[in-house]
Amino acid sequence: MKFSESWLRSHVPTNVSRDELSAVLTAIGLEVEEVTALGVGLDHVVVARIVQAERHPEADRLQVCKVDAGQGELLQIVCGAPNARVGLIAPLAMVGAQIGELKIKPAKLRGVESNGMLCSAKELGLDSDASGLLELPDDAAVGMSLVEYLGLPDASIEIKLTPNRADCFSVRGIAFDVAAATHSAVLPFAAEAVTAQGSRELSIQLDAGAEAPRYLGRVIEGVNTSARTPLWMAERLRRSGVRPVSLLVDITQYVMLELGQPMHAYDLDTLKGSVAVRRSRAGETLKLLDGRDAALDDSFLVVTDADRPVGLAGLMGGFDTRVTDATKNVFLEAAHFAPAAIMGRGRKLGLHTDAGHRFERGVDPQLPRTAIEYATRLVLDLAGGTPAPVTEAVREADLPVAAAITLRRARILRVLGIQIEDAEVERILRALGMKVEAVADGWTVTGPSSRFDIAIEEDLIEELARIHGYDKIPTTLPGGAARIAMPSETRLDDLSVRRQLVARDMLETINFAFVDAQLLAQWSQDEGLVPLANPLSAELAVMRPLLLPGLVATLGRNVARQAGRVRLFEVGRVFAQTAGEGKPAPQETVRIAAAVCGDAAALQWGDKARKVDFHDLKGDLESLAAASGAALEFRASQRPYAHPARSADIWRDGQCIGWIGQVHPRVGKAMEIDVDVLGFELDLEPLATRELPRSAELSRFPAVRRDLAVAVAESVSWADLAATIRQAAGELLREVVLFDRYVGQGVEPGFKSLAMGLILQDKSRTLTDRDIEAVVTEVVAAIDRGHGAKIRG
Template sequence: MKFSESWLRSHVPTTASRDALSAVLTAIGLEVEEITALGEGLDNVVVARIVEAVRHPEADRLQVCKVDAGQDVLLQIVCGAPNARVGLVAPLALVGAQIGELKIKPARLRGVESNGMLCSAKELGLDSDASGLLELPDGAPVGTPLVDYLGLPDASIEIKLTPNRADCFSVRGIAFDVAAATRSEVQPFAAEAVPAQAGRELAIALDAGAEAPRYLGRVIEGIDAAATTPVWMAERLRRSGVRPVSLLVDITQYVMLELGQPMHAYDLETLKGGIGVRRSRAGEALKLLDGRDATLDDSFLVVTDADRPVGLAGLMGGFDTRVTDATRSVFLEAAHFAPAAIMGRGRKLGLHTDAGHRFERGVDPQLPRTAIEYATRLVLELAGGTPAPVTEAVREADLPQPATIALRRARITRVLGITIEDAEVERILRALGMAVEAAAEGWRVTAPSRRFDIAIEEDLIEELARIHGYERIPTTLPGGAARIAMPSETCLDDLSVRRQLVARDMLETINYAFVDAQLLDQWALHDGRVALANPLSAELAVMRPMLLPGLVATLGRNAARQAGRVRLFELGRVFAQAAGGPGQAPEETVRVAAAVCGDAAALQWGEKARKVDFHDLKGDLESLAAASGARLAFRAAPHPFAHPARSADVWRDDRRIGWIGQLHPRLAAAMEIDVDVVAFELDLAPLVQRALPRAARLSRFPAVRRDLAVLVAEAVSWEALSASIRDAAGPLLREVALFDRYVGQGVEPGFKSLAMGLILQETSRTLTDHDVDAVVTSVVAAIEREHGARIRS
């Protein structure tokens, strides 16, 4: 953000010197990157008018000018500027002036006497333009010192803003911070409503939902668009890094820089009907103000006229409806667009505009009315005209509302380590434009609507620290003894989980905790999303509800770069909307996920290559579960992102803890992944829980094995069958292992043959045949009764 020092001081009178003001800005987080002093050392430079100009007799590119500098006689000046002409008003450095390193003296140029120098903006250090003389308005008073006429000396200050401080993309927004830090007061801003004098109005329709909840417009007829931008406005724009263009454009730019509200002006005669705001349609075309033709997709917001796009909402107006010097009636626009609706759209078209820069960070939703009244007054004062009533369309329910936050004295002290007096707390908060109400433990504070970054108590404490002064917070070493926390033996630690997965030939990844909403749409993850209030970009606008979308996207990028065998895992948090709604802190859950593709094993000579499948990854997961002693159950379950026949929910102790399976081919195709991907994702806490380890004596007595082959219906899962076997076998059963599955000749259709081994053992004696036969008999009876299984003959 770039602005002039004098402009800022007009909003917040302060006696602080320029250096002190710069130090204050940097200290409160508005880092000053550059200060350019303007108009220093121009004591003998005056406003002058060229009254005669003839070609130099000895040089074609020079002119001999007679110049009126408000003195008794005309001065003769030899000038080589291409725009030097009769009637031009320009700065004149008199003899004795010091312009940079040049001392102005009487001189003879090619034999002609010259008594001074007509100057360009660059020579005076006011601008980078060296193409010709600095042209001043025709009405500029001849003989007046230039510093008085242009309000010099001044300085152009450029500050570096963090993305959360969108309110400081305006001079007035910066003024509140300066006032709080310097114990000054921001000057009241007058933006009284301009009475309507004409009746012409344009109807406004909002068809973009929460993306465009407020739009105001006003017709002004009978203006003089060719009127000259006044010097005071042009200079403030120029010192803020904006080159003046034309009066109407300059007014909209001026309002944006002063208040922070982007605006646009349409030539009324080029509009054909009512104004609307809607989503663009794929393939729709619009010629922009800069002359380029933009082809849109359905992610843009457009301002329409009789359903014809006439502007990219929040970014740039259209070429066909632009204002020119021939414009006699205008339609002024001031609107509020949601940051998520603008974010990233300009980059799609290679655009970077001041309006887009502000809207994608957040503009005060209550500002459009003030801005349009202020702009109207400026238009009437400088270009004349007759204003119509302001027309407004608003969706109140979709406008962001500042929350009231409880601020506790004790919390301030605990976070900052210092005590700030109550009066100072209230002064700082009120100076920043906040509403403060006393409460039992502190205050109830409501931030102004322009402060999108104030959401929780810690945000308010940060404001107090910033304005009170970080240098006033003492540097102290922490005292007291540190309490050593012993890791719990009742759960597996994260490092052990990582080591186990690495031992299974996987690589750990770390992905962003926020993802693209369109990626979640591909996964059909629509419920419980947590949208960021101030995302870095549109592609990173939603907190992830699952690890797998980001993890699989990483796998896809590796596979696309000829990584034939990819095995990745990640431990991280996922986020879901709290039961209380958007106002509550989101719920966070730690999960572990893995995604694999390609060959099941690394390239080798001892085994034929084959593709990884569901059972390979299931083995990896069971190996991880074994580290905590977890016994997992797998139950077929449909998911929109999963292959309909190759996925299952994962259960532990009658609790669903996650999912494992192959991704749906349609999802893989949508993500441009041309290989089969197998993955799992589980809540970490229930997976790593384990019983407190206890030492136990190993049995000295031999184990006995009995193998059974049973016929059972194809629909009966091994999980259900093995559960019945464990219940029936009782405490003698140490393990039940499935070692064969057979269908085909000798097995009737609809059935399968399962061969399993029962491992039995007692800790106090050797088992007898009677013991073993009793267990087998009990098992056979149980599976026949519960599943219709029978011994295969």
């Protein structure tokens, strides 16, 4: 099965990277055989139109083209593609582009100058077609970047499927597995019924018993078969290994790849009567779409009209009833055929088709209705026409029905050797599209109609194992000795975190995990909440998504009772609703938060009293971070409950883990708190993670300090400037410290002056003036290049 990455992500939004997605697919049993990146290195390839085309004076197979690339003047391109012609829109690699191993330069071909290269799909790495230039739609914007126009970059992913996973022969089928493995959710897919406008119908008769229990058909009259397949559909097909042919054929292919239901379109005017599905008769022949004559025996299923075979059911349509450019009226079919009725039939004829490959393994018997409505909508939107009602023939008793299976907790433990949490079991099974009902000792599970491989309890346990992760099933040996678990040195334990904040003169609080929805609305946190089914009261009806609202409310109650200086913190869980089918368990995250107000220090005589500010609280947080060795970065924040000029998001290792700053006065006023409140809240796990301590040799040689004062734009943060300095200075830099910030006379408006000290030291020798000047020169040049910072005179 081959598909495009972007197509899959349109069904299951997930933040995992391409490499992570490939790893996830392989880990859950959908082995990735190849990932082909598309659109890489096409920076200087644009959409262009051929305005003139004349034969090359010295070569019969070359043409001298004048090409409009949106630059105002025509470019002369020598091209040997057979489909190069006036009016054609195709990709143009401009001078300077790198196409594979070829660097595009101005050149002379047989004495004629050429300033670029018109490209085929193969030359661009987008397809294997090298028969001519890649033809783009007539409405393509000339001069537009090809990458932007084609929705690149993308990737074509090919997976190797085992025969039991017929449900994954579609993009949507794969999406359910990816959603389960990445804790995501498959987006809903609704193919709304198309309102019938015509009345022409063909009657359908099923004469093959259980081998063909369902067949649907619909007449669409007045179809414009000359309409071109839209670019978005053609690209998805091409990236899935299917070459676009014509609109109606492409629509049936598209529906099959997206939903997994094979379909076929007949030219209605070539059909002679009612449609039926029956066993073929020995001696019958049928000319197939590919032009070959198939000699049939009594083991095949055929679609007939007036008892004349017009298609090999589940394999390929007939030649005489195919749609062509002259087709005006179409008969669409979607059916369910039993796998046993299709198995081996294609091999008898030396025939292998995508439809047969799917029907042999099992296609969802409930899917034909959805597929035919979806295909109808695509036909109407892209080619027009008048649809008639859907005609259906069905043998309900012969349709496969998914049986309810009992899944026991004890059996999971017995087979896998691990205990999977009930919530995780239900999440996995529901994410895979199964119906789950809890019972006393486990669950009653009904698989989706698309899963022919779910029949017994062990099948469900296999699903749990592959989605939960084979790597999470430990390899254990029997033993009688007890093991004492030692605390990990790579994590700061919760008690140490609490002690650190208590040492900073804070008091720990414990608040309810459920709060008032109106309080959260004051904080603009009223989306994605987890409601309680049976709350204690209306004021405690939802689980908290943040610690700060409850913590600040506690601070407000203390202020209202004449507590002038309040310093509180809390370690607890927050809850967020996760998307998915059914009722998935909410996501829990352990966080730490603090809220302070009043004076910076307790009443004392050694210094003047002042109010606590952002930098005081930042110092508290950095002291906590220092306990685990976490290097925090602070960036401007735009959160709705944050003061716009006195708050920042907290980052560690490229990940936003929380927030610090002053609570917006609007929030304080809504909570009837008449003092400035500052706080922070962040995920505890990233903060508590630390590296193992390692000893390092101390240098015996003296350190050298060089001070610099630079003028830089106000928009440039010290964090960005310091990062550039560290990178430029290299291994000799031991520390960079900011010791002054100045704005005013002598500094240009919109700029600030920052004074910093560079502390340099080597472990093996004393630094010379030349060494020091080289570092300083490189630092000055780097901050000038990166941030426009200039040394002050």
